[in-house]
Amino acid sequence: MRSTDAPRTRRENKAWSARSIGSRWQHRFFYALIRFAGRRAAYVMVDFIALYYVLFRPSVRVRSLPYLSRRFPGRTALLRLWDGYRITVEIGRVLVDRAAMGILGPGQLTVRYGKREELLERVREGRGLILVTAHAGCWQFAMESLRLLDTPTSLLLHREDGDVDLHIFEHRGDEAAFRIIDPAGPFGGALEMLQVLKHGEVLCIMADRAMGGDRSTVVVEFLGGRVRVPVSPYQLASATGAPVVVIFPYKSGPGNYSLQVAKVLRVQGGLGRTPEAYRPYAEEFIRALEGFVEERPYQFFNFFDMWNLEPMR
Amino acid sequence: MTTVEKVKKILVEDLHLEGLTPGDIDENAPLFGEGLGLDSLDAVELVVIMQKHFGIDIQNMDEAKTAFQSIHALASYIEARLSNG
Numbered sequence: 001m002r003s004t005d006a007p008r009t010r011r012e013n014k015a016w017s018a019r020s021i022g023s024r025w026q027h028r029f030f031y032a033l034i035r036f037a038g039r040r041a042a043y044v045m046v047d048f049i050a051l052y053y054v055l056f057r058p059s060v061r062v063r064s065l066p067y068l069s070r071r072f073p074g075r076t077a078l079l080r081l082w083d084g085y086r087i088t089v090e091i092g093r094v095l096v097d098r099a100a101m102g103i104l105g106p107g108q109l110t111v112r113y114g115k116r117e118e119l120l121e122r123v124r125e126g127r128g129l130i131l132v133t134a135h136a137g138c139w140q141f142a143m144e145s146l147r148l149l150d151t152p153t154s155l156l157l158h159r160e161d162g163d164v165d166l167h168i169f170e171h172r173g174d175e176a177a178f179r180i181i182d183p184a185g186p187f188g189g190a191l192e193m194l195q196v197l198k199h200g201e202v203l204c205i206m207a208d209r210a211m212g213g214d215r216s217t218v219v220v221e222f223l224g225g226r227v228r229v230p231v232s233p234y235q236l237a238s239a240t241g242a243p244v245v246v247i248f249p250y251k252s253g254p255g256n257y258s259l260q261v262a263k264v265l266r267v268q269g270g271l272g273r274t275p276e277a278y279r280p281y282a283e284e285f286i287r288a289l290e291g292f293v294e295e296r297p298y299q300f301f302n303f304f305d306m307w308n309l310e311p312m313r
Numbered sequence: 314m315t316t317v318e319k320v321k322k323i324l325v326e327d328l329h330l331e332g333l334t335p336g337d338i339d340e341n342a343p344l345f346g347e348g349l350g351l352d353s354l355d356a357v358e359l360v361v362i363m364q365k366h367f368g369i370d371i372q373n374m375d376e377a378k379t380a381f382q383s384i385h386a387l388a389s390y391i392e393a394r395l396s397n398g
Contacts, residue, residue, distance in 0.1 A: 187353050189353070190353040190356045191356055191357070198370075216354050232357075235354055235357055239357050239360070272358065273328055273329070273355055275354070
């Protein structure tokens with residue numbers, strides 16, 4: 001898709017890892033369980049494994065601690081364990097659902113979004129559409145549901161080398177519902193994203209994790225602390241006139257997922273290259289994310305210390 | 314004013330390259346990373362600048378990779394595109 005001789009303006013300078021904590025055989029075990037015993041049997045297994053992780057694998061438990069301790073300040077040690085268990089079960093079940101959708105077919109799950117018409121109207125403006133979201137619920141279900149927009153969709157996604165966790169389309173062995181743009185690619189993927197918008201297509205960006213140097217981010221308040229978030233979605237919107245829609249996919253019940261259209265942002269044109277110019281939009285996104293985690297605290301899966309602001313290279 | 318000089322002036326002004334004058338910029342130095350030190354945010358701005366000042370729409374990544382090598386490469390690209398109408 002791209003040559004390797006182009007300038008790369010972003011390196012592996014990030015505080016997080018997109019790699020699954022499970023080993024290859026553990027993933028294969030779950031895939032087999034889903035295939036032969038079904039999704040609910042895998043849920044039961046997830047519940048036990050989550051308990052094991054929370055009680056006996058502190059190195060895993062601490063990954064969710066920075067978020068949970070801010071979302072639920074002042075918890076006792078016992079309640080903290082409970083929070084860790086709940087969020088581990090939630091992500092485990094989401095991963096099971098994702099695999100089930102790929103292995104057993106889309107009939108396993110229902111994905112709903114109530115504001116399809118609003119998204120379609122934004123697409124019809126003809127300036128492209130930027131969807132910003134976070135590591136909440138299961139973004140892959142959101143992307144699958146975006147097929148309904150009948151518009152080519154691209155996703156800014158960095159995949160770790162050697163990650164053994166399969167995407168839905170990889171289980172099915174077919175084409176992805178979306179095109180992937182790698183932020184570690186030439187120009188940080190910026191020009192590919194620009195082209196997507198110029199063609200009036202849909203671009204989806206996770207706006208809760210920064211990748212790249214400090215200059216492509218701003219620091220904003222989130223759950224009472226300061227976090228670093230990227231400004232590229234808003235800069236692209238400023239350059240192209242594309243509307244920005246904040247969405248959060250979430251698990252709304254057993255076998256059900258929904259897409260919340262939280263906010264539409266209109267970014268002023270010609271704001272240029274200074275990250276600070278985009279702070280108001282990054283703050284609006286973070287306020288929407290705070291609203292989401294207020295309602296669904298166990299469906300935010302950013303398992304690293306977002307509040308650690310050590311300078312990025 | 315040559316195209317190289319014009320490009321240097323536009324970049325300094327539109328990208329607000331603090332502490333730099335057009336005369337300070339080596340026209341053969343890389344624009345990104347080492348050299349002028351531009352980053353991915355600047356790549357977007359470069360595309361906007363090309364449209365705004367020269368009416369040139371960069372269509373694909375291959376063109377961008379060629380044009381964004383250096384000031385000299387960018388100026389050559391602009392001249393080629395303008396001469397082709």
